Amino acid sequence: MGKKHICVIGAGPGGLSAAMLLSYKGYRVTLLEKASRVGGRNSGFELGKYHFDAGPTFLMMSFILKELFHEAGRNIEDYLDLIKLSPMYKLNFPDVILHTSQDKIKLQEEINHFFPGNEHSIARFFKRESSRYDHMYPCLQKPYSKFSAFLSKDFIRAIPHLSLTRSLYALLSTYFNNEHLRVAFTFQSKYLGMSPWECPGAFSIIPYIEYAYGIDHVKGGLHRISHAMEKVAREEGADIRLSTPVKKIITDTKTRTVGGVVLENGESVQADAVVIGSDFGYSMQSLFEDGFLKKWKPSVLRDKKRFSCSTFMLYLGLNKLYNEPHHQIIFSKDYKDNLDRIVKHQKLGNDYSFYVRNASITDSTLAPKGHSALYVLVPVSNRKDLLEWDENEKAEFRKQTLEIIKKRTSMTDIEKHIVQEKIVTPADWEARYNVFLGATFNLGHNLRQMLYFRPRNSFEEAKRCYLVGGGTHPGSGLPTIFESARITSKLIEKQIPL
Ligand SMILES: Cc1cc2nc3c(=O)[nH]c(=O)nc-3n(C[C@H](O)[C@H](O)[C@H](O)COP(=O)(O)OP(=O)(O)OC[C@H]3O[C@@H](n4cnc5c(N)ncnc54)[C@H](O)[C@@H]3O)c2cc1C
Structure with missing residues (x-):
């Protein structure tokens, strides 16, 4: 005492x-x-x-x-x-499937194969972004209690790296001339619940960090x-x-x-x-x-104030283990339109992007042998849209999301293998988890x-x-x-x- x-x-x-x-x-x-x-x-x-x-x-x-x-x-x-994951994730575009890796040689081979003309882009990306990261990260580790924090040596040194006037998408477009590659290196702004077209360019350190240090799973x-x-x-x-x-x-x-x-x-x-x-x-x-x-x-x-998007979640216990990677992002045809709709609180229609995690492929402790625990996260508007997420809305969105999974992955018979299931909506994040506006990020x-x-x-x-x-x-x-x-x-x- x-x-x-x-x-x-x-x-x-x-x-x-x-x-x-x-x-x-x-x-x-x-x-x-x-x-x-x-x-x-x-x-x-x-x-x-x-x-x-x-x-x-x-x-x-x-x-x-x-x-x-x-x-x-x-x-x-x-x-x-x-457990370090390799490959890191599958990027499932309607016309191309990309498996990304922290291994620079593998990554380069994948890019050379699918996106000729971008052979030197990756090297330029790593060189420039590692310098940005080295300058910026120390600034994030300090408090900003006083305005004078902006006068610290570290911050002044970082200023040329802040890219204040560009969005993440605009900045990364300077490396890559292919639309899919641009998305592959900017969709990470969704980790902050933001669109790459609104996210500040300084956050290019996120894709850099991901490729430089990899992604871990915890058993x-x-x-x-x-x-x-x-x-x-x-x-x-x-x-x-x-x-x-x-x-x-x-x-x-x-x-x-x-x-x-x-x-x-x-x-x-x-x-x-x-x-x-x-x-x-x-x-x-x-x-x-x-x-x-x-x-x-x-x-x-x-x-x-501006708040992040929210998420619609499907947690599925399946009596089958599909041969799909640990992390996968399924992209809609028009990714920008999809994200704009989220920001503007408009309905998503029937083609939207989302994330699927099939962690049982790596980790056998999550489900009985031959079964899997599948996790689906769909970015949606936060509660400013005032959508009630009643039983009908939930059921409709679930059905639509499973339809996309069936069309775009090998999980074509997923519905008949669901033995356990839970849905979490933006309204649940707000009410059950005390998350303001259900803005999960x-x-x-x-x-x-x-x-x-x-x-x-x-x-x-x-x-x-x-x-x-x-x-x-x-x-x-x-x-x-x-x-x-x-x-x-x-x-x-x-x-x-x-
Ligand atoms: C679906 C989803 C996916 C995500 N994916 C990733 C990812 O892959 N990687 C990543 O790095 N980040 C991810 N994030 C973001 C990150 O994990 C979260 O932002 C983070 O967990 C938030 O942590 P926190 O401590 O700020 O708040 P919280 O985790 O919300 O913790 C707040 C705690 O306060 C408690 N509480 C609330 N009110 C009271 C009260 N009155 N009295 C006592 N206790 C109270 C709550 O019960 C809760 O336990 C994800 C977030 C979500 C929602």
């Missing part, structure tokens, strides 16, 4: 990383989670004998996760079994990361209380300081600092007393919502209040969420020393 007490709201990747790091540093940590298991969007669930990840399936920059465990005094190998599913973090935090003495929703953050309006939280069950938990790991928009809407927030009011978020990553302009790790609206997770700096996606916890825990160490 006598230690500084940090209360963390939400055991998603952000809250868990923070709890793990802070408890290892010696803080008394109480992590409060509304659900009955940890993980948030990165949690797992079972349908009969089939095991699923709710959200993340691509682990990029696994070295950051390793560093995080190391910073908590652990070897990741003692907790998780990481048993990516939600195992959440359980591993829970284990480390508990080993370090953190008190992790599941099925314990927070009702309000305790604030002093005069001093604009937080002092702890009140739980839904009426109990008060006093703390020296509160770390908000629950979804940013939801937290602003629900956890502060009315009138406390000045800058990030829910009405401002809803009307003035959080606040958008346009320039006005990045760095200093994104909600800050040391939260600008209240003292002793900190943010982690996809809604704060550096952004949504697992590696950046891990970075957010690293940045925030360092700030706490400095501002609230033990």
